[in-house]
Amino acid sequence: MKHFLSVKDVPDLSALVKEALAQKQNPFGNKHLGQNKTLGLLFFNASLRTRLSTQKAAQNLGMEVMVMNVTQDSWGLEMQEGAVMNGDKAEHVKEGAAVIGQYCDIIGVRSFAGLTDKEKDCQDEVISQFVKYAGVPIVSLESALRHPLQSLTDVITIEEYKTKPRPKVVLTWAPHPKALPQAVPNSFSEWMNVANVDFIITHPEGYELDTEFTGKARITYNQKEAFEGADFIYAKNWSSYQQYGQIVSKDPAWTVNAEKMKLTNKAKFMHCLPVRRNVVVMDEVLDSPESIVIPQAGNRVWAAQAVLKEILTSLPGK
Amino acid sequence: MKHFLSVKDVPDLSALVKEALAQKQNPFGNKHLGQNKTLGLLFFNASLRTRLSTQKAAQNLGMEVMVMNVTQDSWGLEMQEGAVMNGDKAEHVKEGAAVIGQYCDIIGVRSFAGLTDKEKDCQDEVISQFVKYAGVPIVSLESALRHPLQSLTDVITIEEYKTKPRPKVVLTWAPHPKALPQAVPNSFSEWMNVANVDFIITHPEGYELDTEFTGKARITYNQKEAFEGADFIYAKNWSSYQQYGQIVSKDPAWTVNAEKMKLTNKAKFMHCLPVRRNVVVMDEVLDSPESIVIPQAGNRVWAAQAVLKEILTSLPGK
Amino acid sequence: MKHFLSVKDVPDLSALVKEALAQKQNPFGNKHLGQNKTLGLLFFNASLRTRLSTQKAAQNLGMEVMVMNVTQDSWGLEMQEGAVMNGDKAEHVKEGAAVIGQYCDIIGVRSFAGLTDKEKDCQDEVISQFVKYAGVPIVSLESALRHPLQSLTDVITIEEYKTKPRPKVVLTWAPHPKALPQAVPNSFSEWMNVANVDFIITHPEGYELDTEFTGKARITYNQKEAFEGADFIYAKNWSSYQQYGQIVSKDPAWTVNAEKMKLTNKAKFMHCLPVRRNVVVMDEVLDSPESIVIPQAGNRVWAAQAVLKEILTSLPGK
Known part of the structure; x- marks a missing residue:
């Protein structure tokens, strides 16, 4: 290398x-x-x-x-x-x-x-x-x-925690008070497209990432549909790529909570950290046994x- | 531990x-x-x-x-x-x-x-x-x-420099232009109360520390009385605990000087540093052979x- | 030592x-x-x-x-x-x-x-x-x-690159948008005076360095004359020593460029870095094979x- x-x-x-x-x-x-x-x-x-x-x-x-x-x-x-x-x-x-x-x-x-x-x-x-x-x-x-070291970490963590050969992995946008770069979701998408996973991205309209990174990934504006049967929920905020660097939504309906996690296949919750508690994701999820953000960081x-x-x-x- | x-x-x-x-x-x-x-x-x-x-x-x-x-x-x-x-x-x-x-x-x-x-x-x-x-x-x-690493240091230093089994140790308040935390005097008091020393605290009225830390220690508002026969003078400023975080006195009469040191039993002068020269203590004390602030820091x-x-x-x- | x-x-x-x-x-x-x-x-x-x-x-x-x-x-x-x-x-x-x-x-x-x-x-x-x-x-x-570690570096570098026992070394002032200290040219002069080189300093009037450092070095206000036959060109800006800390000239005619380098004996170009490109020296010089600023820094x-x-x-x- x-x-x-x-x-x-x-x-x-x-x-x-x-x-x-x-x-x-x-x-x-x-x-x-x-x-x-x-x-x-x-x-x-x-x-x-x-x-x-x-x-x-x-x-x-x-x-x-x-x-x-x-x-x-x-x-x-x-x-x-x-x-x-x-x-x-x-x-x-x-x-x-x-x-x-x-x-x-x-x-x-x-x-x-x-x-x-x-x-x-x-x-x-x-x-x-x-x-x-x-x-x-x-x-x-x-x-x-x-952010390739983060993405490699994510692949490693999914490998450790997966309970089936080809898990369903969801990258979900979540709200945030500040405009954040697209580096983490770009990179995560790129790596998931190479890894042996069923990969899907969900975000509000206007948050489409550069297709150079998302490639063949499925994309939906329906967060609940994306969560159904998921094995891993990966939450992350990013700012708009089209309206470059703008916050086009802070919709709290996109915050990850326990109710949404119930739609999944007992999915593990992942985030690259730092994470805004009760904005990106509720305490109830981060403090649950399904959250693997700390070993992920490890x-x-x-x-x-x-x-x-x-x-x-x-x-x-x- | x-x-x-x-x-x-x-x-x-x-x-x-x-x-x-x-x-x-x-x-x-x-x-x-x-x-x-x-x-x-x-x-x-x-x-x-x-x-x-x-x-x-x-x-x-x-x-x-x-x-x-x-x-x-x-x-x-x-x-x-x-x-x-x-x-x-x-x-x-x-x-x-x-x-x-x-x-x-x-x-x-x-x-x-x-x-x-x-x-x-x-x-x-x-x-x-x-x-x-x-x-x-x-x-x-x-x-x-x-500030327990400082307090352990202070106990070690007193152990090294003491000339009798149970030395008299004085913690004296001294003036300072800024409001400082109580951590050092709190901690020093707590450790002196465990160490084998005759411990006394002196400060102006209004500078009483939390009794959780001072415990059984003797306290006097008369600095000169406290200095008499002392083996170690430990100077430190702190802000008021009662009028929390306030400077209730900057009285220069509390500055440690050579004249006051003469009241002691050739006491060693200690301070956790950094120290404001000619405010907390005069040059004549810090630059005298009785000052052990540098080996203390070591x-x-x-x-x-x-x-x-x-x-x-x-x-x-x- | x-x-x-x-x-x-x-x-x-x-x-x-x-x-x-x-x-x-x-x-x-x-x-x-x-x-x-x-x-x-x-x-x-x-x-x-x-x-x-x-x-x-x-x-x-x-x-x-x-x-x-x-x-x-x-x-x-x-x-x-x-x-x-x-x-x-x-x-x-x-x-x-x-x-x-x-x-x-x-x-x-x-x-x-x-x-x-x-x-x-x-x-x-x-x-x-x-x-x-x-x-x-x-x-x-x-x-x-x-800046003695820089000056020792410069002596080492000249030792490595010289092609004759006693090379001609020119310290030339060059323009800069900010007022800079004299430490580097002071020190360079002091070391060149000890090293086995033919040393000459060139700068506009008003930029005379303290003679404590320049000592016996030749000084000329004519940059082109200084460059003639030089084996090493060492460029550096400094502020005035007489009108202490002032910028008394930003004359772009003093910028080191390829044309001036042609006057030299295929001189190596040196600078302590950081260097303002196209102000102190033109890209054409810094990017030429004669520039040794990177191995010099090494x-x-x-x-x-x-x-x-x-x-x-x-x-x-x-």
Whole structure:
């Protein structure tokens, strides 16, 4: 594995999931692999799970980790080719990425969608520039378009909790007070389309995701119909892709509650977290035995560890 | 030891002090204990001594350490049970704490009193919620009510510097330009009441601490009387507990100076730091040979190391 | 080596450069040296290269590293002797430095010139106070006056790329939208004066540096004349030293471009980074094969590693 940016970087998803579950059984068995290797984690945005789980995964593999909150620890990065840098950005990503690549064997980058400039977000500028200029493998810690470590985690978690070979998995939109990026649902859709599941998406009209990610997935505006017989309910808010970055509904009828969960096949409830309680989903669901959001978050370590292990074993000289 | 939140978590204070002094003699002798164990340090407030000394202690024990400034690195945490999370808090502590507990074997938490809502501060909400939801041992790095790592340090330091079996220890209030929490004097009182010392508290009227912490301690409004024959002077400012969080006096007559120190039995001067020079205490005292504030701060490492060692040896599977 | 603050702390520059190049060949050969030793890195200002390269260097030597953004993680530090600390500074550097010295075997400090108070900047207050009070070796990560790890890096890089025993090295001022400190050009001048190079400085009138640093170096206001036959062009902006901290010219005629580079002896282009593209230097130069700014930045690791190794081997008990 060279970079880890999307499901396209995974030649064999089922093998990667097995690897992650093997790491979970034996977290410190590959501690020699990361010896004298350094992982840089660059955050252009806040992070809790990703920050801690990726750091933990790297340390389990014996790596050193250097964490940087880019904008508060360092300088603003100019992304524009050919820019006359007379403004507030002190360094161009051409130098920034290449320099960090001098100090790190692998770089993780988090940079969210700005949600104001659709075209710019769709180019996934920051992570793409790091891939172009850093000269070392890049791991997405959530980009404008995707959150692949989360999606791999989700596949692993479904694999652990499924009670039939091909479970029904529902991605449901839910209300939220703020406009959120589409990265998680985009990415989840992309990975579900590769995984061996019966995948369906439900959301209000106007919340259609980019078909580049949803592909062949079934889509319905009828949340209850989607929930019927489901084995996994995956809730997530996102802002509109058509009316880019806008909140076109906050309809509380879309909040996941116990009544809706009764329509399912005793479905497990999943969410990438952080989650707004009693807005996205009611306490009664989150606090029920069907909620697996905490072990799901715990699996972030094994997803990251499987990915880092793959990249470490592909490094030149290994 | 399960958690470390107050002196009540210490079954045998004298044994813990001995352990700390043994760690000081042989800092790296237990490096195997923390192998493959991770300490998470969460700061809701600024920190210098606690941050560095606890990190150092954990590294001396062979642990990995992950440090997070919660509000600037991550998301605001909702503490209220049943909250409809439509505001500025993105994550509930139920998830936040439980998720961090998935990545860390021990979690240290610092969260100061807000000093505006007495009842809320008295519930020591943040640390209590972490104890409730994290699922792993919690170490207080100073909560709304207590600063037990500081107090253990103080007991260790008094043990090192005392010249008689039962020294006279004076906790004296001193003026300060800002309203400060009562955590340090609360905690110091609680620990002194368990330690083998003759303990007396002096402060202006209106600065009475909660009797839950001061217990059987003698209290006087006459600072000079308190200083007479003292072996240790421990200075600290705090805001009023009765007129909660208010500054009811800035009387410079309470500043510790050389003249007052002459009333003592060549007392050692202690302070938890940071200290406002020439407000809380004059340069002439801080710069005198009787000031032991720097070795006192140095002892923070051994206090933390003794506590972490105790918890590490109590972890399931150990 | 006790401290590393300027070229004066280096008894044999040529030996230190050899040591750095030896570390580059064998980065992990001295991992035992830093065993159980802790490096504290304190940033009063933003940092990318210095932060990551020094951390990496210390880890290569087996050290633990604790990084702190002083003002955002901790308390404001009072620097003034005898201050009555009734204002916004919670801790005096006397305590701050001494306490950090209790937790760290070596401390790195970055604190830029404020550019408003010439006298204060010239006293290099922050780093001087740490030297005075920390009680352990101090490494400058750029002070008000100097950036010695950068300058050592520059000497190493010139050593690697030079094609004649005594190359011609040009330090050229270049325009910039913001007022910048003189630390880098000061320090570069000081080190070039010791290194075996033919050194010349060029800048517009009004940008004369303090002769304490430029010493015997030739200075010309004619940039083109300076460039003629040069082997290395080192570009850098700085604000005026005479009209302290002022921008007295933004003349774009001083921007380094391909045409000027043609006057040189196929000179290598160097810059300490971050660099303002198309303001300090044109893309055509930075993106040309003659630009060595990235490997130059990479050499920051080996400069730091050589310095830390020297200090580690001089620590008491070694």
